[in-house]
Amino acid sequence: MKKLLIPLSLFFVGAVLFALSFLSFGSASGDLDISIVKSNSIMPAAHNVYANELALDGKYYLFKAKMTNNGDNTLEDVTVRYRIPGYVEWTELDVIGEMFPGQTASVRCYPKFKDDISEKMTESTEKVEIEISWDGAQEDDIIDEEFSFRISDRNEYLFTNIPAEEIAGWGDVYNNDALLACFVTPNDPIVKYYTQNIQEKILMGETASVTKDPNEAVRFLAGIYNATVLSHMVYSGTKGIPENLQDVSKFSQHNRLPREVITGNTGLCLELSLLYASVLSNAGLDPMIFLVPGHAYPGFRLNGQYYAIESTGIGGEGIGGIMSAEDAFKKGMEQLNEFMQKAQTGDPRYTVVDIHAVNQQGVTPMVLKDDDFLRKKVDDIVTSWGSTGTIAKTSNNSRVASGGNTGSNSGGGGSGGGSSLSFSIPGGWQTYMRPVPEIPIITAQVVAPDQSTTVTVFDVPASSGQEALGIINQYFQNYGMSMQYQLNGNQVTGQTYSNSGVFNWVGKTLGRNGGIRLVAVGAPDYLYNQSSGYITQVFNSIR
Amino acid sequence: MLLFLLLSTVWVYGQQTQQKIDMDIDAVGNAKINVSMTMNAQQWQVWVSTLGNNPAALKREVERSMPAYFLDDFKLEKDEMNRSFTLSLNAYGVCEINKRGMWTIDTDQKNANLTKLTDHKYMLVSSPEEFGGTIQQTFTISFPPEAENIEVDKDALGNSIFKFDMENSAGGINLLMLGGILFMVIGAGWSGVSVLTGRSKT
Numbered sequence: 001m002k003k004l005l006i007p008l009s010l011f012f013v014g015a016v017l018f019a020l021s022f023l024s025f026g027s028a029s030g031d032l033d034i035s036i037v038k039s040n041s042i043m044p045a046a047h048n049v050y051a052n053e054l055a056l057d058g059k060y061y062l063f064k065a066k067m068t069n070n071g072d073n074t075l076e077d078v079t080v081r082y083r084i085p086g087y088v089e090w091t092e093l094d095v096i097g098e099m100f101p102g103q104t105a106s107v108r109c110y111p112k113f114k115d116d117i118s119e120k121m122t123e124s125t126e127k128v129e130i131e132i133s134w135d136g137a138q139e140d141d142i143i144d145e146e147f148s149f150r151i152s153d154r155n156e157y158l159f160t161n162i163p164a165e166e167i168a169g170w171g172d173v174y175n176n177d178a179l180l181a182c183f184v185t186p187n188d189p190i191v192k193y194y195t196q197n198i199q200e201k202i203l204m205g206e207t208a209s210v211t212k213d214p215n216e217a218v219r220f221l222a223g224i225y226n227a228t229v230l231s232h233m234v235y236s237g238t239k240g241i242p243e244n245l246q247d248v249s250k251f252s253q254h255n256r257l258p259r260e261v262i263t264g265n266t267g268l269c270l271e272l273s274l275l276y277a278s279v280l281s282n283a284g285l286d287p288m289i290f291l292v293p294g295h296a297y298p299g300f301r302l303n304g305q306y307y308a309i310e311s312t313g314i315g316g317e318g319i320g321g322i323m324s325a326e327d328a329f330k331k332g333m334e335q336l337n338e339f340m341q342k343a344q345t346g347d348p349r350y351t352v353v354d355i356h357a358v359n360q361q362g363v364t365p366m367v368l369k370d371d372d373f374l375r376k377k378v379d380d381i382v383t384s385w386g387s388t389g390t391i392a393k394t395s396n397n398s399r400v401a402s403g404g405n406t407g408s409n410s411g412g413g414g415s416g417g418g419s420s421l422s423f424s425i426p427g428g429w430q431t432y433m434r435p436v437p438e439i440p441i442i443t444a445q446v447v448a449p450d451q452s453t454t455v456t457v458f459d460v461p462a463s464s465g466q467e468a469l470g471i472i473n474q475y476f477q478n479y480g481m482s483m484q485y486q487l488n489g490n491q492v493t494g495q496t497y498s499n500s501g502v503f504n505w506v507g508k509t510l511g512r513n514g515g516i517r518l519v520a521v522g523a524p525d526y527l528y529n530q531s532s533g534y535i536t537q538v539f540n541s542i543r
Numbered sequence: 544m545l546l547f548l549l550l551s552t553v554w555v556y557g558q559q560t561q562q563k564i565d566m567d568i569d570a571v572g573n574a575k576i577n578v579s580m581t582m583n584a585q586q587w588q589v590w591v592s593t594l595g596n597n598p599a600a601l602k603r604e605v606e607r608s609m610p611a612y613f614l615d616d617f618k619l620e621k622d623e624m625n626r627s628f629t630l631s632l633n634a635y636g637v638c639e640i641n642k643r644g645m646w647t648i649d650t651d652q653k654n655a656n657l658t659k660l661t662d663h664k665y666m667l668v669s670s671p672e673e674f675g676g677t678i679q680q681t682f683t684i685s686f687p688p689e690a691e692n693i694e695v696d697k698d699a700l701g702n703s704i705f706k707f708d709m710e711n712s713a714g715g716i717n718l719l720m721l722g723g724i725l726f727m728v729i730g731a732g733w734s735g736v737s738v739l740t741g742r743s744k745t
Contacts, residue, residue, distance in 0.1 A: 003737045003741065004734050004737055004738070006733070007729070007730045007731070007732075007733030007734040007737060008730060008734055009730070010726050010727075010729050010730030010733065011726065011727050011729075011730025011731055011734065012730070013723075013726050013730075014722070014723045014724065014725065014726025014727030014728070014729070014730055015723065015727055016723070017720075017722050017723030017726060018720060018723030018724060018727065019723070020723070035613075037613075053611075057608070057610060057611075058610055058611040059607070059610040059611075061610070061611065064611065064613070066613045066635060066636065067636075068635075074711055077642070095642055096639055096640060097639075097640040097641050097642045097643065097644050097645075098640040098644060098711075099640070100571055100711040101711070102571045103571040103572055104571065104572070104573055104613075104635040104636045105572075105636045105639050106611075106612065106613055106635060106636035108611050166603070168600065168603075526585065526586075526589050527585070
């Protein structure tokens with residue numbers, strides 16, 4: 001029996017080890033390393049964007065977490081959930097079926113706040129609690145993480161979500177441009193009511209979105225302006241748009257919502273722009289907001305052309321007077337001309353927010369409830385318009401002034417009906433007559449020796465510069481190209497888009513032999529700056 | 544969402560440009576991505592002046608263009624003589640295992656026209672609309688040798704996804720179990736021999 005003691009002991013030890021192996025190998029203890037990248041601040045106005053992982057390529061997450069299984073065991077059904085006490089209940093973000101040793105997984109949180117967050121009138125600091133567990137995880141294994149972040153009030157707009165130390169240029173300052181669309185509220189019942197009153201009481205009916213007639217659309221724009229003048233709305237002169245990169249304090253702005261601008265009867269340039277955009281969108285037009293250093297102004301795009309108005313022309317009797325709608329429109333178009341030139345050179349301080357385009361990328365505005373008190377305030381405002389506020393339709397081209405009609409037939413420099421628009425050709429440039437037989441309206445092209453710059457002469461059977469540009473655009477579209485342009489008097493600024501890229505150009509028009517001649521000079525956008533000397537030289541010589 | 548990475552930062556305006564993107568998946572679902580381009584003289588000039596001589600800006604732009612991912616180990620190699628560059632980076636957690644134990648990777652494209660080059664390599668050629676057709680991307684994805692039964696399917700949104708099996712190559716050995724079996728075998732064998740020896744003497 002003594003001889004069996006040792007071998008039996010060995011067998012017993014082996015049995016114990018074998019039994020223990022099921023306990024430890026089957027255990028699900030894990031060593032999960034977590035790394036979290038978080039957002040510091042959330043804007044309630046943009047809560048629909050934060051909830052949408054597809055909006056703007058998913059850049060507006062609340063946090064993203066990277067988990068690495070540094071243990072020896074495979075973890076099964078790794079579950080990540082989070083909550084924001086008071087705002088979002090425990091919500092499961094992801095369940096990862098298995099995580100092998102050494103495997104990394106990442107999850108992103110796009111929190112769905114309730115719609116009533118758009119009623120938040122004060123900022124607060126809130127907490128996110130994150131819990132990570134897996135099948136068989138013990139109490140000690142479950143990972144709990146938390147961090148604090150700021151929820152601003154519904155009126156705050158942050159120009160950028162890039163930390164101050166990472167800002168390298170103006171493009172970074174305007175990183176949140178697209179989120180301005182969250183403050184454009186065409187479906188707000190108060191804005192709808194206001195728009196309806198403008199259409200009925202001031203315009204006596206309008207058809208801009210149906211007829212796509214630029215004259216009618218400009219009349220509508222003027223109607224909004226006159227509505228603000230008649231209600232004695234004033235411009236609050238505090239600047240809101242950042243003017244220099246060092247002025248970090250200006251990287252956020254407290255925006256009155258459009259309904260608050262209407263009922264409060266005052267607004268900053270950006271707030272007025274948001275109001276115009278809301279009304280234009282509600283009326284079926286394509287609103288634009290143009291951002292320039294220290295300023296913003298609204299407009300719209302119709303049939304490939306941009307229009308703008310200086311909405312702060314309402315000024316105030318106490319601050320320099322009030323512009324007429326015509327002057328405000330004229331100023332807006334002049335600013336737009338400058339905007340186009342600056343934007344073409346790639347100056348990032350000049351940007352435009354195309355509201356509907358951004359809506360389609362998932363940036364949708366907050367939902368606002370109807371309010372009887374505010375409706376009554378709109379009624380009071382409408383009463384203040386009196387009976388003098390109507391703007392009837394007119395066939396006077398100069399009154400509507402799309403910017404181009406006035407200049408087209410009378411000419412921009414020609415001395416008579418038979419004179420041509422001529423220009424000086426720099427030495428060494430090559431001239432080609434009728435270079436594209438399929439496009440008969442191209443009379444000639446003059447090309448620089450390095451082929452970076454081109455002058456094109458169009459002779460179009462049209463009665464106005466506007467009509468001529470429309471015809472040219474139609475020809476281009478047949479060849480897979482398209483044009484966008486800005487006509488101001490007899491001067492034009494534009495871009496032509498094709499499979500080869502973008503071609504920037506400037507030009508002048510003149511009535512000639514019963515039609516319109518356009519002389520346009522330009523270069524591909526990546527060469528525009530370096531060719532600007534020749535372009536300016538040729539442009540100035542066009543007469 | 545990663546697969547068809549549109550590196551807008553390395554897009555250069557002008558004539559159509561060829562861009563090659565290679566993605567190598569490893570045995571734990573991370574990806575090594577290499578993006579390479581050769582340009583003409585004008586394109587090279589523009590690219591060098593904006594991003595080529597400022598790798599930090601290039602890294603930043605790439606990170607911002609892929610906000611949902613964790614990226615690191617950026618390396619930029621320029622071949623100035625031939626006006627070309629290669630940008631490489633790591634992307635973590637690109638593939639994940641779903642609740643059914645299948646590895647998946649989302650192409651983020653509907654009805655992606657994928658060409659199977661080998662059992663572990665697929666290719667897609669596309670000309671993204673976002674760049675007006677000026678850039679042609681040749682995208683290849685290589686799966687690790689451990690990946691099996693690779694197939695293309697669709698997710699709930701209609702996007703093409705890859706599904707495949709892959710065993711855990713780093714599976715652990717249960718030393719306790721092996722040790723226990725070893726001791727039991729030795730103990731049982733020794734006992735048996737002792738018993739047989741004892742009987743033969745008697």
